[in-house]
Amino acid sequence: MKLSKVAGCEFDNCPVVYLSDAGMAVVQGFPVRAADGLELGVGEIAVEVPPEIVLASVEALQGAKK
Structure with missing residues (x-):
C-alpha cells in the first residue's frame, strides 16, 4: 500500500490523514x-x-477532485 499525506503535522509521530x-x-x-x-x-x-x-483533509481531497 502506498500512502500520500493529505493533512496533518510534518512529523511521523503526530495526527495525520493519508490517502491510500x-x-x-x-x-x-x-x-x-x-x-x-x-x-x-x-x-x-x-x-x-x-x-x-x-477539515483540512476534506478541503485537500475536494481540491484534488477539481
Whole structure:
C-alpha cells in the first residue's frame, strides 16, 4: 500500500490523514481504547485527531477532485 499525506503535522509521530493508493483514508492519531458510546468491532481501532486536521483533509481531497 502506498500512502500520500493529505493533512496533518510534518512529523511521523503526530495526527495525520493519508490517502491510500486504493482511494481510502488512513488516519494516524492518538489511540482511544474506551469511551462512552464507542463500540469497536473485531480488528478495529479508534484514533483521536484534532478537528482542524479532519477539515483540512476534506478541503485537500475536494481540491484534488477539481
